[in-house]
Amino acid sequence: MNLWNLVWTEMWHRKARLVSGIMTITLGIAVIVGIRTVSSASEEAVAIKLDNLGANIMVLPLGASTDDYYAADIDAPTFPQEYVDRIVQSALPGVDNLSPKLSRRVQIDGKNIVLTGILPASEITAKPLWQASGLMGNTLDASCAPSNEANQSLGYADERLQRKVIDTLREDECYIGPLAAASLHVRPGGFVSIGDEQFKVTKVLPETGTVDDGRIFAHINSVQRISGLDGQLSAIEIMGCCNAISDGLLGKLRNILPDTRITTIGQIVSTQIETNRLMDNISFAFLIIILIVGGISIGNYTWANVNERKREIGILRMLGFSHKRIYAMILLKAIVFAGMGGIGGYAIGTAAGMMLGTSLAGLDISPVLILLPMSLLLASTISLAGAALPARLASRIEPYTIMQED
Amino acid sequence: MLFRLQNVRKEYIHQRGARVMALDNITLDIEQGEFLVVTGPSGSGKSTLLFTIGGLLRPSSGTIHFGTLGLHDADDARLSDFRRTHIGYVMQNFFLVPYLTAEENVMVACALSEPEVKLQREKSVALLDRVGLLDRRHHHPRELSAGQQQRVAIARALANDPSVILADEPTGNLDPSLANDILTQLRVLNDTDGLTIVMVTHSPTANTFGTSHIRLHDGAISLTPDAVRWTEDLPVREVG
Numbered sequence: 202m203n204l205w206n207l208v209w210t211e212m213w214h215r216k217a218r219l220v221s222g223i224m225t226i227t228l229g230i231a232v233i234v235g236i237r238t239v240s241s242a243s244e245e246a247v248a249i250k251l252d253n254l255g256a257n258i259m260v261l262p263l264g265a266s267t268d269d270y271y272a273a274d275i276d277a278p279t280f281p282q283e284y285v286d287r288i289v290q291s292a293l294p295g296v297d298n299l300s301p302k303l304s305r306r307v308q309i310d311g312k313n314i315v316l317t318g319i320l321p322a323s324e325i326t327a328k329p330l331w332q333a334s335g336l337m338g339n340t341l342d343a344s345c346a347p348s349n350e351a352n353q354s355l356g357y358a359d360e361r362l363q364r365k366v367i368d369t370l371r372e373d374e375c376y377i378g379p380l381a382a383a384s385l386h387v388r389p390g391g392f393v394s395i396g397d398e399q400f401k402v403t404k405v406l407p408e409t410g411t412v413d414d415g416r417i418f419a420h421i422n423s424v425q426r427i428s429g430l431d432g433q434l435s436a437i438e439i440m441g442c443c444n445a446i447s448d449g450l451l452g453k454l455r456n457i458l459p460d461t462r463i464t465t466i467g468q469i470v471s472t473q474i475e476t477n478r479l480m481d482n483i484s485f486a487f488l489i490i491i492l493i494v495g496g497i498s499i500g501n502y503t504w505a506n507v508n509e510r511k512r513e514i515g516i517l518r519m520l521g522f523s524h525k526r527i528y529a530m531i532l533l534k535a536i537v538f539a540g541m542g543g544i545g546g547y548a549i550g551t552a553a554g555m556m557l558g559t560s561l562a563g564l565d566i567s568p569v570l571i572l573l574p575m576s577l578l579l580a581s582t583i584s585l586a587g588a589a590l591p592a593r594l595a596s597r598i599e600p601y602t603i604m605q606e607d
Numbered sequence: 608m609l610f611r612l613q614n615v616r617k618e619y620i621h622q623r624g625a626r627v628m629a630l631d632n633i634t635l636d637i638e639q640g641e642f643l644v645v646t647g648p649s650g651s652g653k654s655t656l657l658f659t660i661g662g663l664l665r666p667s668s669g670t671i672h673f674g675t676l677g678l679h680d681a682d683d684a685r686l687s688d689f690r691r692t693h694i695g696y697v698m699q700n701f702f703l704v705p706y707l708t709a710e711e712n713v714m715v716a717c718a719l720s721e722p723e724v725k726l727q728r729e730k731s732v733a734l735l736d737r738v739g740l741l742d743r744r745h746h747h748p749r750e751l752s753a754g755q756q757q758r759v760a761i762a763r764a765l766a767n768d769p770s771v772i773l774a775d776e777p778t779g780n781l782d783p784s785l786a787n788d789i790l791t792q793l794r795v796l797n798d799t800d801g802l803t804i805v806m807v808t809h810s811p812t813a814n815t816f817g818t819s820h821i822r823l824h825d826g827a828i829s830l831t832p833d834a835v836r837w838t839e840d841l842p843v844r845e846v847g
Contacts, residue, residue: 202707202714202727214706516702519663521691521719521767524683601658604698604775 204526208534211510222502223541226584229495230546230576231553234569236487238554240480242566247476258439260284260454261462265436274304274436275315275412282432284458288439291457295442295450303421303435305428307395314381315416316395318424321370372423375400378414379407393417396427441465492583499538499587503531507595514595515603524596531592535584543580547573609771609803610637610660615669615679617655617826629655630666631826639770642797642804644817652826653807654775660805661694661773662686691719695764695802697793699776701756703748709735709759710744716766734762738792754785761792772796774806778813790816 212219265277285301303318370376377387382405387393391402400419408414425431441450454463507514514527522530551568558566617630629652637643637660645653658664659671662678663686671678676689696702703712713731714724721727735744738758740751748756757777764772774793778786794816796802806817814820822829 202711202718202724203722206724207715210706210711512702513704516704517715518687519661519690519696519702520716520763521687523687526687599663601655601663604654604658604663604700604702 204530204533208530208537211513212534212537215506218502218506222499222506222538223545225498225502226495226538226542226580227545227549229491229498229583230543230580231550233484233487233491233579234547234550234572234576235554235557236484236550237572238551238566238569239558239562239564240484241569242554242558242564243562244477244480246564258441258451258454258463258465260288260437260439260458261464262435263460263462265462274302274317274438276306277304277435279303279430279433279435280461282434284434284461285437287457288437288454291453293450293453293457296439297442298440300438300440301421301434301436302438303424303428303430303433304416305424305430305435307427309385309393309395309417312384314385315412316424316427317416317418318421319370319418320421370403370418370420372420373398373400374403375417375419376404376406377402377418378409378416379405380414381417384415395419398423398427488579492579492586495583496587499535499584500591501587503535503588503591504594506534507531507591507598510595511598512603514598515600518598518600519604527598528592528596531595532585532588535588535592536581538588539580539584540577542584543577544573546580547576550576608636609639609641609673610635611670611672612636612660613670615659615666615671617652617659617664618667628826630659633669633826633828635821635828637803637805639803640797640801642794642816642818643806644814644820645805645807645823646809646814646820647823647829649809651823653823655826656823657773657775657805657807661696662689691767693770695767695769695772697757697760697764697772697774697777697789699779701748701753701760701780703756703759703763705748708745708747709740709751709755709762712748712759713763713766716763720767730766731762734765735759737765738762752785753780754782754788757781757785757789758792761789761796765796769802771803771805774804774808776808777806778808778810783812786810786813 259274261274262278262280265274282301285299288296288299301320305316307314307316375393377385377393382388382402385393387402387405389402389405393400393402395417400417400423406413406418421434425433439454451463451465455461514522517527517530551572555566555568558564612633612635615630615633615635616628619627619629621627631652633656645656647653655664659666659678662673662681666679669679673689673693676685678686678689681689703709704715707715710728710731713734714727717727717730721730732741732744735741738761740755740758740762743751743755746755748759751759757780772793777789777793781789790813793804793806797804797818804817806813808814
């Protein structure tokens with residue numbers, strides 16, 4: 202017979218009260234877990250949608266203008282291509298894709314056209330709108346956004362929100378924006394002369410409504426050669442996970458590339474931050490309510506239990522149980538409650554979140570495992586905070602008072 | 608000298624401010640191996656004296672020594688340790704833990720000095736065998752008669768090999784034949800095991816089992832063991 206046996210036997214002796222006590226914690230934890238499970242899925246869904254808007258971070262040389270995010274790379278000074286390697290080698294979390302580019306204005310048939318060199322596999326990934334043109338490519342694994350399969354499972358009917366990349370763009374080929382194609386009167390299969398080189402137009406890109414519609418996209422090696430800027434870039438577009446941006450990705454990039462200018466699309470990031478803040482605030486409000494209500498409920502339960510057990514506690518004190526041992530006995534019971542309530546609350550909250558989130562919000566919800574240790578921690582906090590005072594009062598029970606009552 | 612009480616007073620202050628002197632200037636020595644019977648009318652301070660000797664209650668003034676240990680000013684840890692190590696209690700209402708079996712009730716007392724559950728169980732079984740309840744060891748208190756419950760309480764009192772048994776009206780809830788059985792067991796513990804026993808009782812027949820006797824009246828000793836070594840044919844004499 203040890204303290205654990207004693208606690209367990211007593212709990213088992215009062216099964217009905219055991220269930221009601223555990224349910225107090227279980228339901229509180231279930232509410233929090235349910236909300237967090239749904240909100241995590243919701244935050245992820247928002248992140249996916251925002252990420253699918255395309256690249257959202259631009260690395261530019263110092264001195265480049267950022268008045269227009271989408272045209273900031275045009276005529277910008279250059280920096281070494283080696284900067285791409287620095288980012289790749291840093292393995293920063295939240296950097297989904299890199300798209301180095303070199304843009305220069307060129308004269309073609311007397312017309313002023315922006316020629317942009319790209320690395321095709323990555324460039325296309327950063328341009329979801331291009332993907333509607335049926336370009337074939339590979340699935341891109343993103344750190345915070347789901348794969349194509351996951352996108353499809355989320356029900357995105359719009360193919361443009363599915364990520365694909367093309368593998369190859371030969372150095373004598375180019376894509377051309379619709380405005381540039383109209384201006385130069387070229388069609389797919391036609392040729393465009395840029396400098397001393399001829400490029401075959403393999404695709405006229407769909408209209409995006411941005412400055413990209415007036416560009417010609419060629420392999421970056423070709424553009425560097427034509428511009429006489431071997432190994433130089435005018436910009437690196439990064440598709441950054443919005444969560445990571447709000448967690449300080451820009452600062453980390455600035456540490457890696459101190460002599461560059463790094464900017465982002467404020468609206469995208471602020472939307473993500475606002476979404477996360479809203480969810481966090483809701484969860485926090487419930488957390489406070491549950492801490493207070495749960496703590497009081499457990500305190501009330503423990504106090505009632507201690508009153509019910511006064512005689513028995515008096516007996517144990519008579520036998521030689523010290524104040525500390527009685528205190529430990531009551532708190533041990535609170536810990537058992539916390540363990541059962543935490544696990545039960547996690548299970549019920551996760552199940553409820555998955556069922557309700559799927560049926561009411563249309564979200565694809567998975568269990569959030571990190572919530573299990575958090576549930577146990579929260580349940581322990583509620584249970585111990587609620588039981589601390591009654592346990593102290595129980596430990597102060599003097600055996601002679603109980604004996605005299607008898 | 609096992610216990611030495613000097614000028615012990617215990618005053619209770621009730622909620623309405625009324626003061627009751629439960630023990631009034633008690634000076635008493637209790638020898639090793641003595642079977643002291645404490646009698647007196649209700650409210651005379653018998654149980655208070657027992658609780659004070661047993662380290663359950665601190666006196667308002669005066670000193671109580673168990674050997675060299677001062678019980679009057681010991682902290683909770685030392686008093687708990689004293690109760691666990693030296694004292695076994697046998698009370699009128701048995702004070703068994705209701706949700707534990709007879710065996711477990713004895714094991715709880717063993718647990719404080721013996722962490723090994725197997726050894727606790729062995730000792731519990733041996734003690735229940737000694738009080739004739741081996742076949743009832745898996746029974747809960749509600750499944751036992753009053754006499755059987757008191758025998759479990761005696762087994763529990765012996766769990767930590769105490770040197771002193773404090774018994775508060777141990778036969779108060781028993782019919783005469785069962786009472787005699789319990790008193791005989793206490794007498795055997797005193798005679799053969801050499802345990803010191805202090806027993807509070809109302810029962811005239813219970814007096815006959817002691818080796819000495821004091822009588823309390825209004826918290827004060829009216830008949831001391833030094834004045835009268837109790838024998839069966841010596842009538843109790845009121846003094847003072």
